[in-house]
Amino acid sequence: MVRVESSEWSDAFTIEAAGSSGVVTCKSKDASYQLGVAVELGKGGLTKLVVFTPYHILSNVAEYDVEVCEVTEAADGQRNWILIPSKQSIPFWPRASKKLLVFRVAGTCDETVPLSWENHRKTLLRLDNTFGGIDVDFKVSNSSIVIVCHPYEEGRAPFLLVNHTDHSITIKETDGSVSFETLLAA
Numbered sequence: 114m115v116r117v118e119s120s121e122w123s124d125a126f127t128i129e130a131a132g133s134s135g136v137v138t139c140k141s142k143d144a145s146y147q148l149g150v151a152v153e154l155g156k157g158g159l160t161k162l163v164v165f166t167p168y169h170i171l172s173n174v175a176e177y178d179v180e181v182c183e184v185t186e187a188a189d190g191q192r193n194w195i196l197i198p199s200k201q202s203i204p205f206w207p208r209a210s211k212k213l214l215v216f217r218v219a220g221t222c223d224e225t226v227p228l229s230w231e232n233h234r235k236t237l238l239r240l241d242n243t244f245g246g247i248d249v250d251f252k253v254s255n256s257s258i259v260i261v262c263h264p265y266e267e268g269r270a271p272f273l274l275v276n277h278t279d280h281s282i283t284i285k286e287t288d289g290s291v292s293f294e295t296l297l298a299a
Contacts, residue, residue, distance in 0.1 A: 114126075115137060115139065115148060115150075115165065116139045117139045117141075117146040117148065118141070118146075119141055120139035120140055120141035120144075120146055121139060121140050121141065122139070123137040123138060123139045123148070124137060124138075126150060128152050128161060128163050129152075130152060131152050131153060131154045131161055132152065132153070132154075133151075133152050134149065134150060134151040134152070134254070134255040134256040135149075135150055135255055135256060136148065136149055136150070136168050136255075136256065137150055144206060144208060146167075146206055147167070147168035147169065147206075148165050148166065148167065148168060149164075149165070149166045149167070149168045149254075149255075149256030149257040150163065150164070150165060150256060151163075151164045151166075151255075151256045152164075164256075166256065166257055167204035167205065167206065167257070168256070168257055168258060169204070169205040169206070169207060169230070169257075169258050169260070170202050170203070170204060170205060170257060170258070170259045170260070171195065171197045171202065171203050171204075171205045171259075171260050171262070172197070172201075172202040172203075172259050172260065172261045172262065173197040173198065173199055173200065173201060173202070173261075173262045174200065174261060174262065174263055174264075175199060175247075175262055175263060175264040176199055176200075176264065177199055177218055177219065177244075177264070178196060178197065178198050178199050178218070178219035178220070179196075179197045179199075179216060179217070179218060179219060179247065179262045180194040180195065180196055180197070180216070180217050180218075180219045181194070181195045181197060181205075181214050181215070181216050181260075181262075182194045182195060182214070182215050183207060183208060183209040183211070183213065183214060183215075184209060184211050184213035184214070184215060184227050185208075185209045185211070186209075186211075192215075194217075196219060197262065202259070205260070207230075212229055212230055212231050213227040213228065213229055213230070214227065214228050214229075214230050214260070215227050215228075216228070216238055216247045216249065216262065217240070217247075218240065218242070218244050218247070221240075221242055221244070223240045223241050223242045224240075225238035225239065225240060225246070225247060226238065226239070228249060230251075230258070230260060233251035233253050233258070234251070235248070235249070235250045235251070236248075236249050237249075237265065240265075244264070244265060245265040246265035247262050247263070247264070247265060248262070248263035248264070248265055248266075249261065249262055249263070250263060
């Protein structure tokens with residue numbers, strides 16, 4: 114069993130099988146800590162290493178700092194931003210039940226639309242500033258979910274729309290669905 118800070122002890126888990134991995138949860142009064150557990154063989158082959166990591170990790174590979182916050186139902190509307198320094202990774206201990214994250218470049222006010230961290234698809238999130246967006250990728254294993262923030266680069270867009278008609282086309286995205294409106298050219 115294991116515990117984090119002043120949490121309760123987790124359920125029991127085995128360390129017998131090298132190569133096994135999984136997740137354990139340590140509950141406290143105000144939080145649940147999920148830990149990834151991986152059992153590995155040491156270099157000599159006789160020693161077993163039990164490796165604990167936060168199950169959720171935020172990683173920033175951009176040249177600038179990124180901030181992330183969970184979408185909550187806070188009555189005061191305040192957001193608790195988590196700073197992910199450039200080229201670093203930090204543990205993420207989710208607290209909100211909605212499982213949605215909002216991103217922004219540190220020092221700016223423009224935020225992305227909420228992204229579910231349960232849907233592990235690579236997603237380009239738009240920013241209406243000079244940064245253009247944040248490309249979010251997920252690396253999922255039995256013992257961790259790493260949420261990786263990449264800088265937007267031209268060509269990273271998830272799809273390209275090409276208009277080969279004589280008409281102007283207006284595109285609108287709302288809540289993940291895209292609608293098209295064709296305007297006749299004058």
